[in-house]
Amino acid sequence: MPTLYDAFISYGHKDSKPFAILLHDELVKQGLSIWLDVDDMPPAIEFQKQIDEIIPKSHNIIFIISPLSVVSEYCGKEIDLAIKCNKRIIPIRYIDPNNWDNMPSILNKFDKIFFWKDKLESGEIDFEEQFALLLSAINRQRDYVERHTSILVDALIWQRNHTQTQYLLIGEKRKEAEEWLQEKDELLPCEPTDLHCEYICASTINANNLLTQVFISYSIEDKEFAVELWHKLMRQHITVWMDDSQTQVAYQTDVKKHIENADNFIYLNSPNSLQSEICKQQKDYAISLHKRVIEYDSEQVDQLIKNLREDAYYYEQHKILLVKALKWEQWGRKATMLL
Structure with missing residues (x-):
């Protein structure tokens, strides 16, 4: 240390x-x-x-x-x-x-x-x-401030090492960081940085075998708005995956897997996304999986967070069972993979 x-x-x-x-x-x-x-x-x-x-x-x-x-x-x-x-x-x-x-x-x-x-x-x-x-x-509030420092130092090491998973938080250290991020007090002595939030959420995603709570679908023209939303959700310890590539190849090989792995599908509704074939494909696939699809077109992030937390356990279980079922299908419906 x-x-x-x-x-x-x-x-x-x-x-x-x-x-x-x-x-x-x-x-x-x-x-x-x-x-x-x-x-x-x-x-x-x-x-x-x-x-x-x-x-x-x-x-x-x-x-x-x-x-x-x-x-x-x-x-x-x-x-x-x-x-x-x-x-x-x-x-x-x-x-x-x-x-x-x-x-x-x-x-x-x-x-x-x-x-x-x-x-x-x-x-x-x-x-x-x-x-x-x-x-x-x-x-x-010394304990809170000291945790702010120790997590930041770890996050900077992770960042300098190109966000390799070996530098993420694990075990009790991860759980303590998650609890720290979720502390809510109007008189907090210092706010977490975006890097704090990203590092803790990345550690959570890694611990959960790359499963997330949210997949954000957006048009590349709206990326700035999408990134802003991503930061706001992470600050609430809501884990997020975003498609940075916006290509057909990525959709077929990688993005579909991340849609499967998410509890919720957030569609950034805009004139740009309505014209995007990739956004349409992503949304159609989420609907085919019976994902909860939330269309978001405003800055009222508090209401969005409230919606995400409503029936959260149900949608998490839906995701977990879906991922297992898709893997069972992929491996030829082997009896050994049944529940």
Whole structure:
């Protein structure tokens, strides 16, 4: 398992370095693992490689607000990657910048902790009180945040290795990830990324012998809309298969099998799909298998999800028995393959 960090500290080196080191040392005293770069900035390529490696492995990103950090190209890249990874960001007001417009707007949505330099020095602000607030922020919903990091790290390894099945989650680790993805709370500290959702759903599909809950049929002109729907369904831990090839050869050799393997057939109803011979063939085949066919032509995904969950067990069993029956037919109706 790669080394994970409780927090990554992003700061302006020339105006906040002593304070960043102080925070690092105090957090380490609390038994936390903290990443802090105290050296001069490395060359651009090396810097990018460093943050690409460390930020995904960090549970929290502490951003020290100062005149230099809000205009720093390096700090900007760190925050951009933290946002891409949907990390929990903890902003600290240390030295207020001259122009707040330079600060990344995303930081305005997070509660800030106040360590104003001048007020710390004058005694108007108590360091220990503010440090306790920082610790509380780091420890809030800690299990959820740590799972967010560990799954993301595994997902990135899977992605870098061309999504090979050997890197998918299995056993209890997969089940725990599935439960994590289905946690619903308006106050979640950090949302799963699309990669989290895709990785967990791919692990579920692999565990279920490539059986899925949904097959999406769409015209190639509507692919952007289809991908958007796919992401929304995966976020609800609904497993999906989409036909990326859109060719007759693929339909005959591969796509039909995936229609058989799905509980539901979603047909993206559009002028383009109505003109598509491949979409027509896919839909006709789904109907011939008595699949539940849902025509979808709006952005009301909540109603679609509700429809998919209605009688879900029945359609899952329909699929499982159908797949067994088709295999029995393919193998010459052998008695040894009967239920």
